[in-house]
Amino acid sequence: MTAAAEFDFESLRARLQPECEEIIGRYEDTRSALIPLVRLFQEHEGYASAQALEAVADMLRLPLAVVESTVSFYTLFFRKPIGKYMLQPCRGLSCIINGAEEIMAHFRARLGIGHLQTTDDGLFSYEEVECLAACDRAPCMQVNWRFRYDLTPQNVDDLLAALRGGAAGIAPLAQTKAPEKTWHVDHDVPRSAGGVGVSNPNNAGGVGDRSGVIMLDRVLADPSFAERSHERLVHESNLRPTTGDGGHH
Ligand code: FES
16 A cells, blocks of 8 residues: 555654654643653544554553553554454344344455455455444444444444445544454463463454353363362352252261
8 A cells, every 4th residue: 555655653753753742741740641642643543553542652652661651551442453343243132032142143254354454455354243332223333433233234234334335424534554364463471270271362363252161161171270169068058059868967
């Protein structure tokens, strides 16, 4: 993308400098401006670039690691470029009961991508998210953080067509660099034994996620867990189970 090659971060930083100073001035502790500043850069750049994080660390006189670790905690900060429209159908319980699985399958089929992926043309990014607190209008979603309610396969098709035609009344996100297939950054952090093979909070798995089942199977299969679950029974005689030979309670 030509615009990507031409993007000049230093010009953006100079242009945003007065606004950054105004934001920093709002807080007694300048560190409190960290998230609003990263958000400001992301709004203009389309993602939280490495240069933006360095600039924020510089402005707040913080170690870069502090900025990076804060940003990596929040899934609404994108460490890599995303599409112009972020599509986020809800996969929470109320939405699932009301047909979210069909909606998610429909999105995946129509877009040809999966959870945390961006279409080849850089137009759509797709993420299945947790409860959006609009359960009374399930199944629902957000498009660039604007709600769409009572989803059906038909109105999903209408929405995608309107977005492609620029007629949905939703402004595209900034895109200063062409997105890759995914914006997800796999943090190479060693997992605890219980967490191995279980998807992380940035990728809870989407349709067919078995994280909970994996964890439960692991607990049931581990003899040490079985012993621990009977600790109270050993100490509290009234809780001891009846044995097959008509034994005590
Ligand atoms: S479960 Fe989807 S909005 Fe609450």
